Amino acid sequence: MSVHFRKLALIGIGLIGSSIALAARRQGLVEVISIATRKQDTLDEARELGLGDIYTLDAAEAVRGADLVILCTPVGAYESVIKTIAPALEPGAIVSDVGSVKGHVIKALAPHIPEGVSLIPGHPLAGTEHSGPAAGFAELFTGRWCVLTPTEDVNPAQTEKLAAFWRAMGSQVEAMDAAHHDMVLAITSHIPHLVAYNIVGTVADLEAATQSEVIKFSASGFRDFTRIAASDPVMWRDVFLTNRDAVLEMLGRFTEDLSVLQRAVRTGDGPALEAMFTRTRAIRRSIISAGQETAAPDFGRPHEAPPASPLPIVREHGGGDDA
């Protein structure tokens, strides 16, 4: 199916919004791109970069006549945005977004979606360490997953149309229930970030002498956690405020498992520890088989397409060898 939208409205034009603009233009997926931002500076920057055809501070004007509207603002701004644009949305239009939680987004947007408009939230699992309109590039989504969480009353043809748009930009697309998305992301992304923030926080509370040595020897593992914990605090605050239930559910399982591990350490239960450290390898192998392993760390790094062939399992040496 050839993908074609008459007018794409991007509300917000940071890294993701600008990458969508560039990818959609390059692939010839849209005729007109209209861009709305809240700040004049950002709008001027987008115009200088030539990201669109229409530039406005009025989000309602941006969406007029658009058959695809994608919110690329922080999730916290959605309710105010949807109230502004709802009266200007055309029947047949698709409203989507790029936020990292989905149940909350549906709660914020659904009540304001007019009759005949399809709400299909989306989450492209892509990013780099840069932000702003100049950070975007057309290849950002190449080989990356995009999850769509259409609401129940949406016509499947509309979902397929949006999926085709993302596939044309290079993504692999998966549709699922918003609650399921939030649970999966809680364990793949939100809990790892929470744990990383937590361990760095524990170090921040150590006495100064120990702390300076922790920093010195941070390459032994801790450093990688600080890289994760260097992510944007405001964005992560919002993730935890808006995906609370799924995070607490997964955190409950995590702490329960940690208590079991802690007991095995306390009682010196070697066989239990070895068994627990061994069973995690199957998961690792699955990730490699799924082509999801790359040589580079993902946290806060530019993304590339997954490698054509899986990499070998890596192991860490820890100071003991067979004699």
Next chain:
Amino acid sequence: MSVHFRKLALIGIGLIGSSIALAARRQGLVEVISIATRKQDTLDEARELGLGDIYTLDAAEAVRGADLVILCTPVGAYESVIKTIAPALEPGAIVSDVGSVKGHVIKALAPHIPEGVSLIPGHPLAGTEHSGPAAGFAELFTGRWCVLTPTEDVNPAQTEKLAAFWRAMGSQVEAMDAAHHDMVLAITSHIPHLVAYNIVGTVADLEAATQSEVIKFSASGFRDFTRIAASDPVMWRDVFLTNRDAVLEMLGRFTEDLSVLQRAVRTGDGPALEAMFTRTRAIRRSIISAGQETAAPDFGRPHEAPPASPLPIVREHGGGDDA
């Protein structure tokens, strides 16, 4: 001070042992290298690689006449090794090792060290994903820390001699109390690994449908944890069995902090979450200032010298931009 040992005995010749052999030879730090292993295969491999001058299955023979003995076997084998070699150790010799815990090592070795022999345990913070005699390379220690934990009765001149040996192989050397080493490593290395194993274990218990999606979307953070949790289970079992007290102390602080974070998520305390996610940045900056940041993840990866100039702070994008 020019570094010179008459005879270096390496007990165990895996990645670390073979790298010491190559680096010491290249830098001209020793006259004779004797190598002892438990298995004939490993010994034959070391001989084919030309790692030493003397090859033997008898550790006592290997240490005869040696002024530097370094145990490079798993920590669990130390007690049996030291009992074997103790009668053959010469007065004036230094006995060291490369294990990742130090208090336990002193407990295992000290009672067997003869009068006039200096026990100076060591821990080179270096490794790659490979193991065995063929994995070694002379540059492994370049720019990496090596911690020495001399026992109280050791002559400082002996410690300095061993420190000079490590510096000549490219390491930065730091001497400290064994208990302090174990506490610092518990938080920089052991707890990060425990937490990584734990989160991968939590995923291993998820229902199959969710698990397959977790694997699919693992690049969002979880994947980096699986890389950590792919480390050698037996080695890590031994770390947790031999550094129990420090691990439990640090794990106690970690879980206490996690409870506070969990409460903030549950009560939707945005300011507290943001504050906690912000204060971790100072630690990150310190690591970068200390030159301990590299572009590559450390877990199970080949090491290189730290970069000459610090890298910029990285941030992760999560689907929201300023509009």
